[in-house]
Amino acid sequence: MLITLDEPGREVLLMGNEAIARGAIEAGVAFCSAYPGTPSSEILGVLAEAAPKLGFYAEWSTNEIVAMEAAAAASFSGLRALCAMKSQGLSVCADFLTTLNLSGTKGGMVIVVCDDPAALSSVNEIDTRSYAEIADLPLLEPATVQEAKDMTKFAFELSEELQEPCIVRSVTRISHGRGNVRLGEINKERRAAQLSERFITGLAASAVERHAGLHEKLRVAAEKFEGSPFNFYYGDPDAAFLIITSGAGWLYSKEALQLLDLKEGFGILKLGTTHPLPRRFVASHLEHAAEALVIEETDPFIERKVKALAADLGLDVRIYGREPGSERAFADAVGEMSVDAVIEALRRVKNVEKASFRDAEYEREAEEALKMLPRREIAFCPGCPHRASLFAIKTAIKLDGREVPVCGDIGCYTLGMFRTGFYISSTSHCMGAGIGLASGFRNLEKPVIALAGDSTFFHACIPGLINARYNNANVLFILLDNGATAMTGFQPHPGVGTNAMGEPAPVVRLEEVCKGIGVPVRICDPFDVDAAIKAVYEMLQQDGARVLIFRHTCGIIETRRRGRRKAYVVEEKCIGEGCGCNRFCSRVFNCPGIVWDKEKGKARIDEVVCTGCGVCAKLCPAGAIVVEET
């Protein structure tokens, strides 16, 4: 694997997340932990693969706060430690993060957070940079894949110097982008773990004292950042118009200026160390500018700091950004940036001509290209057990007759809010919110269903279930156990029997945890559709907190294990659009493995995607779908 290559100076093509992992390896990381979450998952994925080879430790932790605590312990014992997570993960860690800063750390500790502007694979587009301000910790923002590696390595050194964790904040386009990376030397030093100090936060005066000490450390960091190579200036040295940017915005800004051929009078101030801000360096460029445009994702984080700096110094510079309500906002602070967005911003604030490269020909070709993309709605995979589970739940609720609310949660089954999940979810928030919300709906005076996947259960649902049991909430908690953290790429979790490094691990069984809490548990295979409907219906008639485990392996894993089974439609039996079916399989059950053959007026199996799971065969009212036994 590329990230373990011991060839300093060689250039290799790496994904941003691989580059972050390589940075940690070059820094001599000894302990890595993470909970999977797009777009961060590959970091620990590749580190865990490299760990046995290079002799360090890597684990998938039960959730992000546990991952951070575990990494901090490694740091306390003098080792270099990294923990990685997606944006929402840092919110999970917030409580620990804002005490870890007070106790400080020992071995270099790097917290990598991958934000997801535009929420491409998340339920929100939270900008986690504010946590660096909340926790008074230094923050680095890589703008290229090379920087992703270099900054990670530097972050370990800075952390060790400050004795504080250091945050590296990536975004989807950096983490999942690819670029050439010049490799550095791998640090092969192996330290002995030793706990020789206390790491405590104190109370009252001592906590306040530590808080003051933290600010002193930030001053040291700011001083270091003044001369950092991660901050630099590009373009006309005396530019009157400045773009101030960080992260993915750097290349967008550079490309926009190139496309618009704006050279004279234009410059870009690219920042890599955005908290604390290197004030003298920024001020030195604000001084020659009359106007500045801030390009960043997603919140006006740098914008506010630069405006404050300009006000402090009494500089006469007009600063455009995305601060909601600001008279000088060129757009609202939502969504991703892009080359187009930068060009549009320049057009708005600087009246530059709309980019000439987008002529009529370009627009026409783009339109043609768009037509070539197949229209696909967001959907469960063929063979996915969740489709069957949610269908069973929906059916049982209809049979019950009461409008039973379903509290969704985070996992593939978040799609319960869409057509593919029969619009079943009444609520959908963060990891573990489903069971918590469900236990609070008592005034509805009817049962409430909460959903959670197996990995989500371990991550965030146990206190919620205990609350439901303790406070006697009328909750049917349905665990969709597909034996995987499927949505993020099949990372192992405490229920599957292996760890991150592929070694056998003890199995924590969902049913045993639930029984330990004292709630009744029933287990059912959702592919046995009739039994599944009956199970949900019967459990809806019960009271108190109870758990139903729908257990069926993720369709992708199952297909990898046993191969595809061939399924086909017996056309003579298929009712098609007639009374008695009307395209139930392709229209309502809506598995992508079944398509409607308009010409024949019959259903057809799309053999390319069908896994042969056979659920549609059980639901077909005509028995027209046959799955061949293998």
Next chain:
Amino acid sequence: MPNRIVEVLSGGLCTACGACVNICPYIRNIEDRIAIIEDCNVEEEGRCYYYCPRTFLDVDELNEFVFGRRRSEEDVILGCHTSVLAARAKSEAIRKNAQYGGVASALIAHAIETGEIEAAVLTSGGEGNGLLPMPIVAKSKDEVLSCAKTKYFMGASLSALNKALKDGFESLGVVGTPCQVQALRKMQAYGDAVESGGIYEEIDVSKSIKLVIGLFCMWSLSYDFLWYLSKHVEPSAVRKLDIPVGSFLIFGERFKKELPLEEVKRYVRRACDVCYDMTAELADISVGALEGVPDWNTVILRTERGEHIFREAEAAGVLEVKELEAERLEHLRWASLRKKAKAWRRMRELKAEFLKISELERKIVERFRLEEE
């Protein structure tokens, strides 16, 4: 989805006969609940509408279909029939296990053994205590006998008939409540009203059902009754329920308990309030209690087919038959007419307009109602 079947469900008129279950993926059933899971998006009225006994019930049209004639004044109260008699199974074993005289069990078992039918759609006591109905397709005498005794709950048994037809059975018997017999006759009469191709090209409902035995029925209980019952006895210990005049009896292995009938009646399914048919008037043969004589049945023979099968079973020594005393017949007629009058009044209160009867029939029922009041 056309609206009439939705109205039946939302209006509390659904009898849970099961005729609309297993004919499409949109209507599903559990216990005595029928629900529409999704809109089928079919524009015209479909099988569910034509099969359901509560969307429309044209009594004369169905009489013409079953008996080849409209109802005369004579037929209004007990339905078209050739004879009314008392009978019981000769086999003591069958009777011992039966609700009353075991006639329905004996007839069906005999019809299977002689090859008149290949199987029968019946209602077994299901898992556990035998109280809860579970539709089955019985292919042997043992399976038939396992379905003996009255179930006081509805079990959507015709869902099993729909499945059996799709599975390719071509010669079936059915034992059902009056509403189920109505639905069954609608299935036969209007089965070809909806053309949809596919598997339905191979199914001929009108020819595949060879014997229809109807059971007398006053009403059935909702599943909430189980909750009430469990306050008095352990439901799993119950072996038999019965309603002799004015009381509700529960029999266990070693106990007999009586519950006040008025309390039990609170759990009667509301859909039964508009039921106009006590004696399963569209069956080939109707079977019910002979009040006060626990091991005999009242039997009404209606069709030629019914006469033939019954007499053949009698000749084969399967049944023991005797005349029904005139006063018992009079009581039966009174009970049947009373049910019709009550139902007629309730239909008016609810503005339920599914039932179509002749002017003559309406007058008879109205006159009785006025006399009673």
